[in-house]
Amino acid sequence: MPKKQFKVVFNRERCKGCELCKSFCPKKLIEMDTQVNARGYCPAMMTDQTQCIGCQSCALVCPDGAIAIYEEE
């Protein structure tokens, strides 16, 4: 079976830049943008989508519903 591919999508405007997703990603794939969103927060973003294992840790700890995860078919 080919390796599963996941796509993590951040909602820039919902994100409050708390860095919880970043601190819990076991693959260290999440960084904070230096450009702020409309509310003045530096939102989270993916560095290397292809390394994501789809563990959902980021989405589970996100208090703001800013993360969605999809599996590529």
Added chain:
Amino acid sequence: MKPVFEYTKGMTDAITSYCPGCTHGVAHRLIMETLDEMGLLGKAIGVAPIGCSVVAHQFMNVDMCESAHGRSPAIASGIRRVHPDKVVFTYQGDGDLASIGMGEIMHAAARGEKFSTFFINNCIYGMTGGQMAPTTLIGQRSTTSVDGRTREQAGMPLKMCEILSTLDGPSYIERVALDSPAHIRAAKKAVRKAIEYQLAGKGFTFVEFLSICPTNWGLTPPKAMEWLRENMIPYYPLGVYKDEEAQDNGDK
């Protein structure tokens, strides 16, 4: 693309008023995801507290009622008795539930009122700027314990799961934590159990969430998660404090 995780429709689209990293948002989501997955969004009635989550009714996509400070167990008792077909819950902070509302929660639990309480213990009065709560830990600084809480001055922090589990009325009591993905998964199972017991007509159910208040603790959200793990969990042990079903099975 197949969705693996999406924001639950149990929450409204509104961006919450909570501080960055505040686990009120996680607790809200777990309760609402559970109600959605159980098909109960149209059947649930929540009672919001006084505290930072005074505005929970703007974020939880179910019928909600506001209560005076600490009084939501009394309101929920009335709603559930008048509407036995509904799923009723209160959502309360530690100041709301364990200080001003101590009488209401004790008596609702003692009566075995058939609603569920979700108790957010962040060891502080968050909304009002970080005063000491009955749950503030020994040594913990707050605006009313500037050198840290002492036993001599304020007594020991109240352990609500342990206290409530001495009563006959509750059917399920569990303490969970929101400090890691694994604990968050476990917390959701506790929410489900509480709702299932309510649907089965058993007595009062109670889930305590150890939660963070990065703003008033003066820590970044990731550091606050560590503080919770290192300080709160040793004093407030996680686990099931009462389970009527397990007891019944044990008696047979």
